[in-house]
Amino acid sequence: SSSDITNVENYRKANYAAPNPAYFGKAKGMNVIYVSLESFQNFMIDYKMPNGQEVTPFLDSLAHDGNTFYFDNFYHQTGQGKTSDAEFLMENSLYPLSQGAVFINKDQNTYQATPAILGQQGYTSAVFHGNYKTFWNRNVMYKALGYDKFFDAGYYDMSPGNIKNYGMKDKPYFQESMPMLESLKQPFYTKFITLSNHFPFEMDPQDTTFPAGNFGDDPVVNDYFQSAHYMDDALKQFFDSLKADGLYDKTVIILYGDHYGLSENHNAAMAKVLGVPKITPTINAQLQEVPLFIHVPGVKGGVQHQYGGEVDVRPTLLHLLGIDTKDYIEFGSDLLSKENRNWALFRNGDYVSPQVTEVSGKFYNTNTGDLLPNQNAYKSINDKVTAELQMSDQVVNKDLLRFYSPKGFKPINPNDYQYLGPK
Numbered sequence: 001s002s003s004d005i006t007n008v009e010n011y012r013k014a015n016y017a018a019p020n021p022a023y024f025g026k027a028k029g030m031n032v033i034y035v036s037l038e039s040f041q042n043f044m045i046d047y048k049m050p051n052g053q054e055v056t057p058f059l060d061s062l063a064h065d066g067n068t069f070y071f072d073n074f075y076h077q078t079g080q081g082k083t084s085d086a087e088f089l090m091e092n093s094l095y096p097l098s099q100g101a102v103f104i105n106k107d108q109n110t111y112q113a114t115p116a117i118l119g120q121q122g123y124t125s126a127v128f129h130g131n132y133k134t135f136w137n138r139n140v141m142y143k144a145l146g147y148d149k150f151f152d153a154g155y156y157d158m159s160p161g162n163i164k165n166y167g168m169k170d171k172p173y174f175q176e177s178m179p180m181l182e183s184l185k186q187p188f189y190t191k192f193i194t195l196s197n198h199f200p201f202e203m204d205p206q207d208t209t210f211p212a213g214n215f216g217d218d219p220v221v222n223d224y225f226q227s228a229h230y231m232d233d234a235l236k237q238f239f240d241s242l243k244a245d246g247l248y249d250k251t252v253i254i255l256y257g258d259h260y261g262l263s264e265n266h267n268a269a270m271a272k273v274l275g276v277p278k279i280t281p282t283i284n285a286q287l288q289e290v291p292l293f294i295h296v297p298g299v300k301g302g303v304q305h306q307y308g309g310e311v312d313v314r315p316t317l318l319h320l321l322g323i324d325t326k327d328y329i330e331f332g333s334d335l336l337s338k339e340n341r342n343w344a345l346f347r348n349g350d351y352v353s354p355q356v357t358e359v360s361g362k363f364y365n366t367n368t369g370d371l372l373p374n375q376n377a378y379k380s381i382n383d384k385v386t387a388e389l390q391m392s393d394q395v396v397n398k399d400l401l402r403f404y405s406p407k408g409f410k411p412i413n414p415n416d417y418q419y420l421g422p423k
């Protein structure tokens with residue numbers, strides 16, 4: 001009802017982080033490219049194999065080139081909706097559901113998502129994904145988000161050598177995407193969903209010369225290194241294509257890991273990977289870190305240590321594009337704002353900040369991993385996390401955005417969008 005939405009509005013106003021004038025509008029009018037890095041965890045950045053070889057030399061170079069923002073305390077906040085939950089977080093700055101996938105269960109809701117917002121500013125929006133459009137109900141949900149175009153498997157050469165479990169391998173995927181990307185009217189807002197670094201990670205031998213890991217008898221963990229290396233190489237190739245066709249200099253590029261790739265079932269091997277005696281609760285929380293990179297042409301970057309999660313990216317991006325988010329209902333905090341809140345919650349109610357990590361209702365020192373002495377002193381953290389998740393769940397479960405009109409935003413009609421496939 002309208003009183004529910006008023007509560008949310010008040011919460012939102014109290015938690016809004018104003019744009020940083022040093023960055024506000026610095027990317028105004030530029031194209032946007034998001035790249036979802038399948039199952040890619042942050043521990044891989046700068047990771048070296050026992051023989052000294054870097055696993056992801058291209059991403060490592062972005063992390064350290066000084067021209068790209070690299071966030072090294074950034075967390076996934078997904079639930080059972082996996083890749084699609086990450087998409088939902090990034091484009092709505094709302095949390096996904098505690099059970100099931102919001103893309104499937106809440107596809108008829110009203111949203112005020114980034115593609116719709118930018119569509120009203122003259123942007124063309126498109127998704128590129130080498131899997132069939134019905135997966136995660138994307139073909140329905142993307143209409144509610146306001147996506148103009150959806151280049152799904154029907155647009156790609158899905159012959160056997162090009163595909164691996166869920167669809168296109170990253171190299172042919174990016175290669176075949178280029179002409180479609182170049183055909184879009186600019187400015188564009190686009191999302192690329194990579195696929196080949198997906199569980200169980202095993203590669204076709206002809207696609208890699210990179211050595212598998214040798215961390216005991218867990219093939220999933222061992223294969224993860226090869227597969228991540230392949231994705232890194234595919235990204236380098238994509239960036240080279242963007243530089244060659246001139247798009248690189250007029251495009252904001254955001255790369256993010258969608259969620260963990262190695263679940264707790266692999267903790268024995270992961271202890272070997274990380275060189276620790278065992279995976280403690282705080283190390284397990286840190287394993288939920290995914291990398292976030294933001295490249296803005298003409299803006300200096302560098303390594304950023306503030307804590308945040310996928311929910312925080314939308315205000316960060318919109319502020320870079322010169323769109324103040326104060327009139328939108330969102331739960332994130334601009335990562336580049338001076339008022340950035342510097343913490344992240346998980347969908348299961350856990351919490352991380354520079355000092356305190358909460359796991360299953362217990363509070364730990366983030367740096368030492370020790371249980372904190374006076375547990376009761378941290379109850380307010382738990383309350384804060386619960387309140388925020390409840391608030392977001394109300395918006396989604398009660399479809400509250402129906403009752404809310406952001407200033408300057410026209411409601412969209414999902415039926416105006418159609419994804420008919422290639423001619």
Ligand code: GP9
Pocket residue numbers: 081082083084131135136166198
């Ligand atoms: C398939 C892709 C699968 O389209 O989203 O990845 P998942 O969601 O299982 O991580």
Ligand code: MN
Pocket residue numbers: 038039082083084258259
């Ligand atoms: Mn995924």
